[in-house]
Amino acid sequence: MAGIVTFDELGGVGLVSIDNPPVNAISHSVRRALVDVIARAEENPRIKTLLITSDAGLFSAGADITEFDRPPGEPRFEQVQTMMESSPIAVVAAIPGLALGGGLELAMACHYRLAHKNAKLGMPEITLGIIPGAGGTQRLPRLVGARAALNMILSGTPISALEAKVNGLLDEVAEGDLRAAALSFCERLVREGLGPRPTCHRTVRDGLEESEIASVLLRHARALKGRTTQLLVIEAIEASRLPFPQGIAIEAALARKSLLSRESLALRHVFFAERESGKPSPASPVDAQRAQPPAIGRVAVIGAGTMGSGIAIAFADAGLEVLLHDNDPASLVRSREFVNSTYASSVSRGRVIRSVADERMRRIRSAPTLGEVADADLVIEAVFEDMELKKNVLSQLDSILPPERLIATNTSTLSVTELARATAHPGRVLGLHFFVPAQASRLLEIVRTVDSSRESLSIAFRVAKLLKKAAVVSGDAFGFIGNRMMLDGYFREAELLLLEGASMTQVDAALENFGFAMGPQRVSDLGGNDVGTKARVQLFRRESRPDPYFAIADRLTEMGRLGQKTGLGFYRYENGSREAVPDPEVIRLIEKLAADRGIRRREINDQEIVERCILSLINVGAMVLEEGVAARARDIDVVWTSGYGFPRHLGGPMFYADTLGLPQVLERVRHYYEKLGYYWRPAPLIERLAAADSSFEQWDRTGASR
Ligand code: T1G
Numbered sequence: 001m002a003g004i005v006t007f008d009e010l011g012g013v014g015l016v017s018i019d020n021p022p023v024n025a026i027s028h029s030v031r032r033a034l035v036d037v038i039a040r041a042e043e044n045p046r047i048k049t050l051l052i053t054s055d056a057g058l059f060s061a062g063a064d065i066t067e068f069d070r071p072p073g074e075p076r077f078e079q080v081q082t083m084m085e086s087s088p089i090a091v092v093a094a095i096p097g098l099a100l101g102g103g104l105e106l107a108m109a110c111h112y113r114l115a116h117k118n119a120k121l122g123m124p125e126i127t128l129g130i131i132p133g134a135g136g137t138q139r140l141p142r143l144v145g146a147r148a149a150l151n152m153i154l155s156g157t158p159i160s161a162l163e164a165k166v167n168g169l170l171d172e173v174a175e176g177d178l179r180a181a182a183l184s185f186c187e188r189l190v191r192e193g194l195g196p197r198p199t200c201h202r203t204v205r206d207g208l209e210e211s212e213i214a215s216v217l218l219r220h221a222r223a224l225k226g227r228t229t230q231l232l233v234i235e236a237i238e239a240s241r242l243p244f245p246q247g248i249a250i251e252a253a254l255a256r257k258s259l260l261s262r263e264s265l266a267l268r269h270v271f272f273a274e275r276e277s278g279k280p281s282p283a284s285p286v287d288a289q290r291a292q293p294p295a296i297g298r299v300a301v302i303g304a305g306t307m308g309s310g311i312a313i314a315f316a317d318a319g320l321e322v323l324l325h326d327n328d329p330a331s332l333v334r335s336r337e338f339v340n341s342t343y344a345s346s347v348s349r350g351r352v353i354r355s356v357a358d359e360r361m362r363r364i365r366s367a368p369t370l371g372e373v374a375d376a377d378l379v380i381e382a383v384f385e386d387m388e389l390k391k392n393v394l395s396q397l398d399s400i401l402p403p404e405r406l407i408a409t410n411t412s413t414l415s416v417t418e419l420a421r422a423t424a425h426p427g428r429v430l431g432l433h434f435f436v437p438a439q440a441s442r443l444l445e446i447v448r449t450v451d452s453s454r455e456s457l458s459i460a461f462r463v464a465k466l467l468k469k470a471a472v473v474s475g476d477a478f479g480f481i482g483n484r485m486m487l488d489g490y491f492r493e494a495e496l497l498l499l500e501g502a503s504m505t506q507v508d509a510a511l512e513n514f515g516f517a518m519g520p521q522r523v524s525d526l527g528g529n530d531v532g533t534k535a536r537v538q539l540f541r542r543e544s545r546p547d548p549y550f551a552i553a554d555r556l557t558e559m560g561r562l563g564q565k566t567g568l569g570f571y572r573y574e575n576g577s578r579e580a581v582p583d584p585e586v587i588r589l590i591e592k593l594a595a596d597r598g599i600r601r602r603e604i605n606d607q608e609i610v611e612r613c614i615l616s617l618i619n620v621g622a623m624v625l626e627e628g629v630a631a632r633a634r635d636i637d638v639v640w641t642s643g644y645g646f647p648r649h650l651g652g653p654m655f656y657a658d659t660l661g662l663p664q665v666l667e668r669v670r671h672y673y674e675k676l677g678y679y680w681r682p683a684p685l686i687e688r689l690a691a692a693d694s695s696f697e698q699w700d701r702t703g704a705s706r
Pocket residue numbers: 022023025061062063064065066077098100101102103105124125127128130131132133134136272275276
């Protein structure tokens with residue numbers, strides 16, 4: 001492909017520039033082009049040094065993930081690297097921005113490395129369930145030591161150029177013009193007679209004691225819960241003590257093993273599902289796919305409660321000006337305190353430096369009168385969850401704002417269609433459903449109505465990209481995607497299992513061992529049992545459904561046991577701690593509620609707990625798909641992995657169902673249908689796909705042609 005790698009001669013320097021949009025993935029064509037230019041440079045007697053870089057703002061995001069399921073084309077990665085490392089001329093990497101995975105591995109096969117001060121260098125392979133497979137587990141320990149290498153690879157988080165200079169990964173950091181710094185670096189090499197310096201000839205300066213491995217594993221235990229890739233990483237890094245050819249052979253075998261693992265298939269599924277869900281689905285009107293959203297510089301948030309303040313922080317973190325309005329001055333004062341304390345804790349945890357925090361706080365300005373938001377590019381309403389109140393706010397905004405401006409509601413339970421029709425321009429209204437805490441939760445449900453215009457949708461996608469949120473489009477129906485599945489499936493089963501005899505600690509532990517970050521009762525206590533009760537009342541009233549199941553949670557709300565915020569909920573939280581302590585009073589309450597309902601309590605094992613909570617999630621997920629509330633099964637996986645703590649390494653509930661096999665899923669759902677009743681009726685979509693021995697993935701693939 002023309003121009004994918006360019007070559008220029010600048011004095012005695014051969015300048016190689018990679019240009020493979022969007023992220024300079026080291027694809028097969030890039031590898032082929034690199035081999036060509038290196039050979040040309042080596043044949044050119046004027047060329048004394050080779051400079052490998054890019055003008056694309058980043059160096060490379062690594063190997064081309066889309067090529068993983070195909071046999072690697074020649075030349076393979078290591079052939080390119082061996083050519084660079086064994087080159088008779090000095091090869092220098094100049095890193096302008098991100099250098100990730102295979103991109104950093106390419107740079108480590110160069111003899112010298114420079115980077116711009118804003119560059120970030122990382123090995124994120126573990127986030128894809130694989131180990132570095134282009135020499136990273138062999139060259140990185142030789143450059144930074146085994147301990148630092150293990151940490152970098154297990155965390156998967158990029159480090160700054162400064163850290164990389166300190167730990168030996170970089171030879172120089174350029175404050176200003178990287179190209180100029182790199183060219184004078186090359187001239188200095190020639191002047192000082194410094195030639196090739198193969199990384200593979202180095203030895204690893206520090207060993208890895210068992211105790212160190214254990215402490216590093218402990219540090220990453222939470223992020224790697226239920227995972228196995230880290231064991232392959234350790235095995236590969238331990239092999240870095242061997243001569244390079246032996247170590248690299250061991251890495252290659254372990255990398256192949258990791259690539260075929262279920263964990264990696266699941267994590268790659270989530271990687272691409274997140275990128276797809278952030279774009280109009282194939283089912284969306286073509287013009288929605290092409291709509292160019294206007295620039296967004298200033299946002300207004302109406303309602304300065306916890307959600308409104310969190311949303312304001314999310315936009316300030318993304319670099320936008322935020323106007324925060326509330327007609328209760330006391331709320332604006334409380335919100336300012338919340339914003340200040342949130343940034344203060346981010347600074348104290350080293351997540352952001354003081355000056356940046358101050359800058360972001362300055363971007364959030366209070367707007368005591370609603371009129372002040374008239375020149376905002378978009379407005380998000382986050383007032384109390386009451387239909388009439390929200391309708392009133394939306395119709396006022398509708399009269400204040402120019403008709404092309406987007407008005408979004410953060411409702412989690414009310415009909416967005418009904419709210420939109422309270423305005424004269426329902427097309428410019430849709431739901432932007434943030435999750436607690438709005439400034440940190442990665443998920444954003446974009447709730448579209450039949451009236452929502454393509455412009456509104458494209459602005460919503462733009463907002464999600466700006467906020468770096470995983471965006472998923474949902475139809476305007478009961479509980480949208482996430483809450484519907486949580487209430488109609490996951491939480492319902494968790495409650496029933498308590499009534500039938502399982503203990504809270506048992507249910508929470510079983511699902512945490514399955515891989516959830518937190519079990520259902522602890523999540524309910526974190527979010528507030530009153531919030532759950534209020535949401536259910538709204539939702540079940542909206543759908544005039546009987547609320548047969550949440551007897552315990554609603555009783556706790558009546559008793560004022562609202563959760564962590566009151567120190568009492570399903571559990572007891574002593575002196576403001578987050579440690580959940582079982583409370584005999586709640587156990588007695590559950591026994592009484594069960595007796596009142598004639599439920600005979602019994603021993604329940606963990607397998608039944610996990611099966612009922614997860615299969616009910618899958619069953620309701622299939623209904624959400626069939627009803628068109630979610631456009632793709634993989635959208636549901638994004639909702640649950642980025643917003644509800646479903647383990648990413650299992651791919652999300654629908655991907656997980658495919659790994660179980662839909663015929664098996666159907667057989668178990670039918671088992672519970674017979675045993676527990678109508679709410680376990682198998683979703684017709686599961687029955688059809690199981691009968692055809694098909695999968696949700698195939699269902700997605702046939703999407704538009706269905
Ligand atoms: N390969 C192929 N496509 C990629 C890609 C990659 N490595 N990275 C991103 N894309 C696509 C992505 O699907 C999207 O496509 C577009 O680029 C923009 O991405 C040998 C084996 C770099 C931080 O894990 O973390 O090297 O949707 O929307 O938000 O040991 O992309 O437009 O069609 O995410 O600005 C290791 C993965 C690979 C980094 C940019 N590397 N990428 O974020 O844009 S494994 C990674 C990212 C490896 C070696 C091993 C992010 C980003 P589309 P985007 P962004």
